[in-house]
Amino acid sequence: MANRLFLLCTIPFWTSNVIRMISWIPLLGRNGLVNDFLLSTGLIDAPQEWLLYSGFSIVLAFVHLYTLFMIVPIFNSMMRIDKSIIEAAYDNGANGLQILWNVIIPLCKPGIVIGSIFVITVVMGDFITIGIMGGQQIPSIGKIIYVEMSYLQLPAAAANAVILLALTLLIIWIMTKMIDIRKEL
């Protein structure tokens, strides 16, 4: 069973980010699966336009592609939590929500910060997802750099890239100032 599951798990490694993004298009399009379903059930009268090539579809694709970058570090830091700490919290009369808020979340902070760094750096520099899911209509910094490079305005693209890098580093610096990963690990 585990072997079969493992084999199943290798399948997404055969496709790229872009293919998984494009596979949302037949689902969300004007005559896509979602619109057809909603029309046939009579929930809507006309196809919904905001499903594809909009901010909604961009966020959907981002969340679909990058949630894993959040799961892995948080899972990792959760597995390090000593189960006896949680038992101690129970013994002292904390309920489930209190344990979640006062014990688990503080101990997961390094994982949350690492996951946030992954997601924020990837989204800040992204231009393919915003390009494909936004129908090339929604601006992004990566897109500006890409267009400037395609017109051989390399110095302008480099200047944009330097500013983007500085901003992303600033965000990461602020996050690591708020929670010291090195100390917590």
Add this chain to the structure above:
Amino acid sequence: MMKFLKLKPSVGLLSIPYSLIFMFFFFIPLVLTLIISFWDYNEYSIIPDFIFENYSYIFKDCFNFEKDMCVTFRTYLSTFIFCFITWFFTLIIGFFVAYFLAFYVNSVTWQIDYFYFVLFHFGLRM
């Protein structure tokens, strides 16, 4: 083995391969980008120079607050908004999936299988 090699492995020595990769594929391209961002360019070539026109062009009209927000700021604003919304949703979903995996799946085998299932679902590709 150590005696045979007559080399004391140190942190510095062991970090040489990765340092070289880091230098060639990360640090040097980054420095080149920084250098080229000060060069001049025309329609068909880039010209070695030291000018700040590339930067001033990006922030042209950006600090004139009587007009609408400039293109650069609007683009950054839209990217920041996407960044924030994506961060929020990935954090919520990621936290609870990790919580389920870490605390509700008892046996280690099932934990690993569920973890692979999650990998499969979100299709990790590095």
